[in-house]
């Protein structure tokens with residue numbers, strides 16, 4: 356039985372970014388909850404939904420950083436691109452192999468580990484910079 360504990364996300368103290376993270380974690384939690392009992396078509400739809408949200412999340416976050424000329428912008432965008440690549444790769448593997456365990460492992464471990472590290476190493480400093488910039492306006 357594939358069981359997954361609901362995931363949470365550290366606050367960046369910046370509402371716009373926290374909202375994006377919350378939406379994504381919500382989709383991920385819902386997906387993980389229904390995953391063991393979903394058919395292939397439903398999983399395809401969930402993966403599409405998740406990828407769409409990830410893309411939206413990255414685009415919005417990058418727009419916020421760009422607006423204030425946030426330091427480390429390029430490095431941050433590169434980290435997003437790498438992750439998007441990993442998600443597309445996982446989706447491709449799922450399309451080709453229909454390996455539920457592999458997909459579950461990717462979402463439960465790889466993606467969540469990325470998320471936690473990324474928030475800590477990239478989003479927290481970016482959010483801090485944006486907040487200080489806005490306070491100075």
Ligand SMILES: [Fe+2]
Pocket residue numbers: 416431435473477478
């Ligand atoms: Fe980010």
